[in-house]
Amino acid sequence: MLSLEEILQQIQPVSLDSGVQAQARMDSQTKPPASLGRLEEIVRRLSAIHGDKPVRVRKKSVYVFAADHGVVQEGVSAYPAEVTAQMVLNFLNGGAAINCLARHVGADVKIVDIGTHHDFKNIEGLIHRKIAGGTQNMARTTAMSIEQARTSIQTGIELAYEAVDAGYDLLAVGEMGIGNTTPATALMCVYGSVNPADIIGRGTGVDDDGLKRKINAIETALQLHKPKPDDPLNTLAQIGGFEIGAMAGFIIGSAERRIPCIIDGLISGAGAVLAMQFQPLIRDYIFASHRSCEVGHETFFKLSGQTPLFDLDLRLGEGTGAVLAMQLIEGAVKIYNEMATFDSAGISGKNQDPVKTDSP
Amino acid sequence: MLSLEEILQQIQPVSLDSGVQAQARMDSQTKPPASLGRLEEIVRRLSAIHGDKPVRVRKKSVYVFAADHGVVQEGVSAYPAEVTAQMVLNFLNGGAAINCLARHVGADVKIVDIGTHHDFKNIEGLIHRKIAGGTQNMARTTAMSIEQARTSIQTGIELAYEAVDAGYDLLAVGEMGIGNTTPATALMCVYGSVNPADIIGRGTGVDDDGLKRKINAIETALQLHKPKPDDPLNTLAQIGGFEIGAMAGFIIGSAERRIPCIIDGLISGAGAVLAMQFQPLIRDYIFASHRSCEVGHETFFKLSGQTPLFDLDLRLGEGTGAVLAMQLIEGAVKIYNEMATFDSAGISGKNQDPVKTDSP
Numbered sequence: 001m002l003s004l005e006e007i008l009q010q011i012q013p014v015s016l017d018s019g020v021q022a023q024a025r026m027d028s029q030t031k032p033p034a035s036l037g038r039l040e041e042i043v044r045r046l047s048a049i050h051g052d053k054p055v056r057v058r059k060k061s062v063y064v065f066a067a068d069h070g071v072v073q074e075g076v077s078a079y080p081a082e083v084t085a086q087m088v089l090n091f092l093n094g095g096a097a098i099n100c101l102a103r104h105v106g107a108d109v110k111i112v113d114i115g116t117h118h119d120f121k122n123i124e125g126l127i128h129r130k131i132a133g134g135t136q137n138m139a140r141t142t143a144m145s146i147e148q149a150r151t152s153i154q155t156g157i158e159l160a161y162e163a164v165d166a167g168y169d170l171l172a173v174g175e176m177g178i179g180n181t182t183p184a185t186a187l188m189c190v191y192g193s194v195n196p197a198d199i200i201g202r203g204t205g206v207d208d209d210g211l212k213r214k215i216n217a218i219e220t221a222l223q224l225h226k227p228k229p230d231d232p233l234n235t236l237a238q239i240g241g242f243e244i245g246a247m248a249g250f251i252i253g254s255a256e257r258r259i260p261c262i263i264d265g266l267i268s269g270a271g272a273v274l275a276m277q278f279q280p281l282i283r284d285y286i287f288a289s290h291r292s293c294e295v296g297h298e299t300f301f302k303l304s305g306q307t308p309l310f311d312l313d314l315r316l317g318e319g320t321g322a323v324l325a326m327q328l329i330e331g332a333v334k335i336y337n338e339m340a341t342f343d344s345a346g347i348s349g350k351n352q353d354p355v356k357t358d359s360p
Numbered sequence: 361m362l363s364l365e366e367i368l369q370q371i372q373p374v375s376l377d378s379g380v381q382a383q384a385r386m387d388s389q390t391k392p393p394a395s396l397g398r399l400e401e402i403v404r405r406l407s408a409i410h411g412d413k414p415v416r417v418r419k420k421s422v423y424v425f426a427a428d429h430g431v432v433q434e435g436v437s438a439y440p441a442e443v444t445a446q447m448v449l450n451f452l453n454g455g456a457a458i459n460c461l462a463r464h465v466g467a468d469v470k471i472v473d474i475g476t477h478h479d480f481k482n483i484e485g486l487i488h489r490k491i492a493g494g495t496q497n498m499a500r501t502t503a504m505s506i507e508q509a510r511t512s513i514q515t516g517i518e519l520a521y522e523a524v525d526a527g528y529d530l531l532a533v534g535e536m537g538i539g540n541t542t543p544a545t546a547l548m549c550v551y552g553s554v555n556p557a558d559i560i561g562r563g564t565g566v567d568d569d570g571l572k573r574k575i576n577a578i579e580t581a582l583q584l585h586k587p588k589p590d591d592p593l594n595t596l597a598q599i600g601g602f603e604i605g606a607m608a609g610f611i612i613g614s615a616e617r618r619i620p621c622i623i624d625g626l627i628s629g630a631g632a633v634l635a636m637q638f639q640p641l642i643r644d645y646i647f648a649s650h651r652s653c654e655v656g657h658e659t660f661f662k663l664s665g666q667t668p669l670f671d672l673d674l675r676l677g678e679g680t681g682a683v684l685a686m687q688l689i690e691g692a693v694k695i696y697n698e699m700a701t702f703d704s705a706g707i708s709g710k711n712q713d714p715v716k717t718d719s720p
Binding site for chain 1: 437442565
């Protein structure tokens with residue numbers, strides 16, 4: 001595989017011409033111009049991503065990256081760390097929310113152990129890519145080494161390549177990791193130039209005391225490491241998580257292969273923010289899905305220039321919001337590919353519109 | 361069939377107890393409490409509607425009511441009136457946006473001629489329930505007679521009953537009718553106590569002069585008829601449309617049978633507002649889907665007490681937004697029915713939470 005730097009350089013701008021052509025086709029279809037609103041925006045963007053290739057969705061998958069976090073020692077989560085591994089088993093058994101929703105939309109679920117505490121042995125169905133048994137506590141030391149940070153990103157890229165080679169043409173990222181809203185919020189503080197207390201959220205539902213500990217852990221980590229935003233690899237190593245690095249890599253890899261990737265909530269948003277910091281062109285290859293309850297999520301919307309497709313007060317993660325967005329995206333694509341045109345259906349155009357009413 | 365008044369009296373309050381029981385079950389499932397946000401609200405509401413019966417979605421359908429409007433004589437639409445019938449043929453051929461989206465979500469599409477100009481003869485696939493060849497021009501006379509208004513509502517109720525008898529357990533309403541944002545906006549003015557100029561929209565895309573004509577037509581009609589909000593049947597006759605009355609009836613009929621009905625944009629919103637005026641309990645049986653570009657739609661949200669599930673700048677009608685909401689509702693139901701519980705998956709509960717960690 002090429003180096004991270006080489007891969008980043010290979011990422012191409014999307015084709016705005018293809019987007020314009022797609023809009024022209026939509027304007028000939030049997031509806032008032034622009035009346036499908038953001039569904040048309042979705043098709044324009046997909047067309048720009050795919051370039052010369054047809055806009056279609058044949059095979060969908062969500063990659064769920066699981067990891068543990070040393071910072072849970074600071075008492076930042078409402079749940080014990082063992083829940084990360086227990087939920088991985090729940091995913092493998094098909095019993096979690098993401099499994100139910102993925103079945104609903106016809107997407108495959110891939111579970112990646114990128115750095116949990118637990119030893120899953122050779123358990124079937126799990127993608128075994130453990131970098132270490134959880135990060136170190138970022139409030140005391142760097143979360144991971146630079147080498148581990150690079151490995152997490154490269155692993156994500158490799159998995160994106162494998163997904164694209166397997167025929168997936170609509171991808172999504174999700175995650176599971178007790179404590180991971182803490183590093184994600186820390187990253188949003190760095191990239192949004194905001195203070196922890198201003199964007200802190202309750203994650204899985206931490207109480208008021210836990211919230212104070214969470215703010216304190218992030219403030220301590222930021223003071224200790226003084227992360228430089230323009231050095232995303234080092235920032236990831238200082239205050240990140242293995243799943244955040246792997247999602248950043250997955251987003252980079254799918255963009256390099258010109259396949260759209262849907263972003264879920266706060267933590268995958270932090271991965272996307274890192275990916276865009278590595279290569280700003282990536283913002284045109286990703287889709288924001290939903291607006292999380294976690295305020296820190298806003299930094300992702302600001303930096304990506306995107307508005308979420310919906311706002312359902314979700315705060316579960318796992319990729320649940322991203323998979324719900326697959327339905328909308330696929331619906332928009334089906335309309336684009338299947339809808340009649342004014343000509344084909346013999347429908348009159350607008351009043352006083354010589355282009356439509358007098359055209360051959 | 362019973363009279364309209366008898367049917368309205370038979371509508372029962374939803375079962376709040378069932379909603380509470382559903383929430384208790386969701387709180388035992390493998391996710392932080394309330395972390396699925398509005399998906400949990402959907403399940404609570406469905407459970408309250410179904411009462412003792414299981415919450416599930418087996419068969420879905422959208423009913424698209426087509427009608428013409430005498431008020432197009434005032435130059436209120438960007439498209440000629442013949443487009444109503446042309447679009448009905450497009451629906452029957454499966455070429456319109458609603459067909460593509462319904463195929464996508466696995467819903468059946470039923471097209472009802474409730475009052476178009478066109479003579480479709482015995483054309484197959486169309487539900488022939490024409491009341492008249494379009495309404496009269498409400499800016500000059502009453503849009504329809506009281507008898508026609510009653511027939512439109514009763515037809516809607518009958519069709520809802522047929523749908524429920526055929527096994528549909530998730531219904532949606534949509535419409536097609538050149539000019540129909542004008543009567544719908546007029547109704548929203550009456551029920552929202554607002555002026556036409558404050559909520560007027562461009563419908564299919566009328567220009568500035570057309571917009572003035574549209575405001576003028578509504579103001580003229582409101583001055584001419586002075587509709588009384590507490591007399592919805594007469595108000596429908598004065599300034600309504602056949603599809604609006606039929607949708608109101610369909611909403612009434614599905615509520616009476618305790619089957620949820622999803623509302624689309626401005627025009628079906630006007631139908632829902634009428635239905636709620638007939639029987640306020642109906643608000644608990646309907647689901648708002650999306651927020652239309654048409655400002656008048658707000659009156660529906662205000663009177664139903666609902667927040668739309670998404671806002672995608674749609675302004676097409678046909679039931680397109682309602683059908684997109686079917687996906688979300690069905691996804692919420694699948695999570696509810698298929699997701700593991702903390703106990704069944706052997707997952708630890710919250711830290712310091714004796715109820716979860718010590719329960720048998």
